[in-house]
Amino acid sequence: MGAVSFAVIGAGNGGQAIAGHLALKGFKVNLYNRTYEKLIPIIEKGGIELKGEIKGFGKLNLITDDMKKAVEGVDIILVAVPASAHYKIANEVLPYLEEGQIIVLNPGRTGGALEFHNVIRKRRGLEVVIAETDTFIYACRSSMGKAKIYKIKEVVSVAAIPKDKTQMVVEALNTAFPQFVPAQNVLETSFNNFGSVFHPTPTLLNAARIETTKGNFEYYREGISPSVAKILEKIDNERMMVAKALGVNTISAKRWLKESYNAEGENLYEVIQNTKAYVGLLAPETLDCRYIFEDVPMSLVPMSSIAKEIGIKTLTIDAVIHLASVMHRKDYWKIGRTAEKLGIKGMSVEEIIELVEGRRKEVTIA
Amino acid sequence: MGAVSFAVIGAGNGGQAIAGHLALKGFKVNLYNRTYEKLIPIIEKGGIELKGEIKGFGKLNLITDDMKKAVEGVDIILVAVPASAHYKIANEVLPYLEEGQIIVLNPGRTGGALEFHNVIRKRRGLEVVIAETDTFIYACRSSMGKAKIYKIKEVVSVAAIPKDKTQMVVEALNTAFPQFVPAQNVLETSFNNFGSVFHPTPTLLNAARIETTKGNFEYYREGISPSVAKILEKIDNERMMVAKALGVNTISAKRWLKESYNAEGENLYEVIQNTKAYVGLLAPETLDCRYIFEDVPMSLVPMSSIAKEIGIKTLTIDAVIHLASVMHRKDYWKIGRTAEKLGIKGMSVEEIIELVEGRRKEVTIA
Numbered sequence: 001m002g003a004v005s006f007a008v009i010g011a012g013n014g015g016q017a018i019a020g021h022l023a024l025k026g027f028k029v030n031l032y033n034r035t036y037e038k039l040i041p042i043i044e045k046g047g048i049e050l051k052g053e054i055k056g057f058g059k060l061n062l063i064t065d066d067m068k069k070a071v072e073g074v075d076i077i078l079v080a081v082p083a084s085a086h087y088k089i090a091n092e093v094l095p096y097l098e099e100g101q102i103i104v105l106n107p108g109r110t111g112g113a114l115e116f117h118n119v120i121r122k123r124r125g126l127e128v129v130i131a132e133t134d135t136f137i138y139a140c141r142s143s144m145g146k147a148k149i150y151k152i153k154e155v156v157s158v159a160a161i162p163k164d165k166t167q168m169v170v171e172a173l174n175t176a177f178p179q180f181v182p183a184q185n186v187l188e189t190s191f192n193n194f195g196s197v198f199h200p201t202p203t204l205l206n207a208a209r210i211e212t213t214k215g216n217f218e219y220y221r222e223g224i225s226p227s228v229a230k231i232l233e234k235i236d237n238e239r240m241m242v243a244k245a246l247g248v249n250t251i252s253a254k255r256w257l258k259e260s261y262n263a264e265g266e267n268l269y270e271v272i273q274n275t276k277a278y279v280g281l282l283a284p285e286t287l288d289c290r291y292i293f294e295d296v297p298m299s300l301v302p303m304s305s306i307a308k309e310i311g312i313k314t315l316t317i318d319a320v321i322h323l324a325s326v327m328h329r330k331d332y333w334k335i336g337r338t339a340e341k342l343g344i345k346g347m348s349v350e351e352i353i354e355l356v357e358g359r360r361k362e363v364t365i366a
Numbered sequence: 367m368g369a370v371s372f373a374v375i376g377a378g379n380g381g382q383a384i385a386g387h388l389a390l391k392g393f394k395v396n397l398y399n400r401t402y403e404k405l406i407p408i409i410e411k412g413g414i415e416l417k418g419e420i421k422g423f424g425k426l427n428l429i430t431d432d433m434k435k436a437v438e439g440v441d442i443i444l445v446a447v448p449a450s451a452h453y454k455i456a457n458e459v460l461p462y463l464e465e466g467q468i469i470v471l472n473p474g475r476t477g478g479a480l481e482f483h484n485v486i487r488k489r490r491g492l493e494v495v496i497a498e499t500d501t502f503i504y505a506c507r508s509s510m511g512k513a514k515i516y517k518i519k520e521v522v523s524v525a526a527i528p529k530d531k532t533q534m535v536v537e538a539l540n541t542a543f544p545q546f547v548p549a550q551n552v553l554e555t556s557f558n559n560f561g562s563v564f565h566p567t568p569t570l571l572n573a574a575r576i577e578t579t580k581g582n583f584e585y586y587r588e589g590i591s592p593s594v595a596k597i598l599e600k601i602d603n604e605r606m607m608v609a610k611a612l613g614v615n616t617i618s619a620k621r622w623l624k625e626s627y628n629a630e631g632e633n634l635y636e637v638i639q640n641t642k643a644y645v646g647l648l649a650p651e652t653l654d655c656r657y658i659f660e661d662v663p664m665s666l667v668p669m670s671s672i673a674k675e676i677g678i679k680t681l682t683i684d685a686v687i688h689l690a691s692v693m694h695r696k697d698y699w700k701i702g703r704t705a706e707k708l709g710i711k712g713m714s715v716e717e718i719i720e721l722v723e724g725r726r727k728e729v730t731i732a
Binding site: 202204205206207208209210211212222223224225226227228230231234287315316318319320322323326327328329 | 568570573576589591593600653682684686692694
């Protein structure tokens with residue numbers, strides 16, 4: 001494969017940073033955003049100014065609110081929007097997808113690639129590859145054509161549907177970023193979703209504190225007390241139980257913190273208290289935040305919904321989804337990624353695995 | 367009926383206060399407590415010193431840890447222990463109950479009288495009356511034979527099983543306290559339980575704040591923010607929905623606050639913020655508090671369990687019970703008052719009403 005070309009979908013924090021960084025590295029990059037206003041300062045500059053770990057100017061090939069032009073002829077489409085927008089993006093990009101293109105969700109949260117796949121299979125016979133990562137590659141903030149990359153992560157797992165295309169996707173991404181490594185399948189990237197553990201439940205269990213202090217407390221170190229951590233451990237166990245039933249190896253949130261941050265402790269509470277990266281991190285300023293409106297429908301709902309299909313109960317996850325729904329007066333069960341939206345309704349474990357591995361013979365298409 | 371005599375079961379805050387007050391009024395009062403140590407300072411004094419709204423000394427007839435002696439020959443047995451101890455007390459007092467005695471749970475929380483009734487009906491043919499109140503008559507604190515009564519409530523509802531004994535119970539209690547008025551039946555006293563709305567959910571949704579600040583914030587005014595109040599409104603709706611299905615008229619928590627405290631507001635949040643009695647009331651210092659360990663199993667569990675028997679879903683109540691169970695690593699569903707413990711397992715609405723009204727023909731006895 002020669003030098004690959006990219007379309008970056010979404011000019012938010014992540015989209016501006018990755019588009020700028022790729023362009024700085026010399027790749028041809030188109031940047032798409034649905035609202036034109038957000039693009040104006042970037043169009044004026046002609047690209048993205050990078051600060052932080054990466055410094056320089058990334059000149060973009062095209063900056064547009066026209067999806068067709070954005071994706072025309074590119075090799076890889078990097079989707080960098082909140083997971084709650086994946087479904088909409090899938091439908092918008094569908095008519096313009098070309099044979100052989102690779103779509104990567106950064107990250108997919110839980111079921112992102114499955115949901116995207118379930119939309120694009122409406123175009124019978126179209127051969128494209130859908131992939132998802134388990135996390136976004138940077139910690140960064142962007143605004144008005146200026147992106148600051150605080151930290152580039154060392155390892156980002158990626159998996160494709162069908163599974164046997166994962167290696168090809170990783171190789172294509174590695175021409176730009178060595179950090180991408182292959183995961184077992186999209187169930188692994190979907191269930192190694194630690195935001196599902198750390199985001200909705202502490203936010204819910206600190207609801208009044210967030211509203212009355214505007215988030216002026218340390219989210220992890222004050223917001224996760226011993227009793228809250230016990231509930232997180234249960235959520236984490238439910239997540240791992242579903243993953244295990246699907247043949248996916250996940251690690252516990254406790255072990256993930258230990259490995260990622262060299263934190264020590266007997267239980268999740270202690271490990272969180274000993275995670276230096278969490279010192280000083282404040283809570284969201286409002287409950288109208290991604291920790292609820294993205295992580296509940298796009299992480300917890302698909303975990304619970306997949307679990308139900310294969311006969312596993314996730315009572316703690318379900319309780320959090322319900323209370324978040326009541327609190328926001330939204331039905332996150334309906335808004336979220338259900339088994340139906342993931343295209344796995346009525347499937348057994350074996351059938352789900354066949355689907356993500358690309359071995360499933362399509363019988364009917366909606 | 368001549369001057370009635372009392373046994374007060376439980377020498378806690380409420381038990382010492384009501385025993386002392388009744389004795390001061392000239393009634394013959396026995397005071398029972400399971401642990402003898404708690405009785406020693408009271409035995410040394412021979413009674414209770416009263417302060418606050420009621421001042422004076424109430425000389426007790428008998429101060430004992432012997433249940434048989436405590437209840438022998440008395441007309442009314444006032445149970446003033448946490449609802450979580452009702453079942454144990456019922457079993458302990460059962461062998462010593464005498465024909466015609468009245469037992470009053472102060473208060474019953476939800477299903478107190480039903481649970482007690484289900485225990486004592488094991489003694490076939492024993493004719494006693496079980497009653498419960500909807501609230502305790504005082505706001506008070508007691509310790510070591512000294513009781514301070516801050517406030518005597520104006521109205522306390524009481525109902526008996528069977529229902530047609532309620533009037534007799536009220537008349538007997540009125541010889542001591544004019545505040546007692548009859549409720550429709552024990553379902554009314556059980557479902558007009560506002561602690562079920564105001565206690566477990568705000569405690570759970572402020573779990574980390576309670577643990578990290580030792581309860582150093584205003585429980586109602588800071589702990590119940592707009593989003594928390596939305597969840598309370600849903601809990602309150604579920605409570606009223608079950609009550610309505612059982613033919614019981616309840617009022618909303620919002621209306622109860624408006625009527626009890628002359629508070630104004632459009633929604634529950636506003637009314638709570640405008641309730642002057644709540645100003646300055648701090649949260650519990652720990653999560654190991656009655657708001658969880660009494661109100662979850664003795665208020666929320668029976669509401670949910672009765673609802674299930676009659677085909678009503680209480681998803682929000684259930685979510686709170688589940689999360690409290692996970693947090694305390696206790697199965698409050700099992701500890702709590704289930705339909706089985708209330709003696710209503712498998713009953714229809716009509717059969718439950720027949721039971722509380724005393725019209726139900728006993729078919730089998732466990």
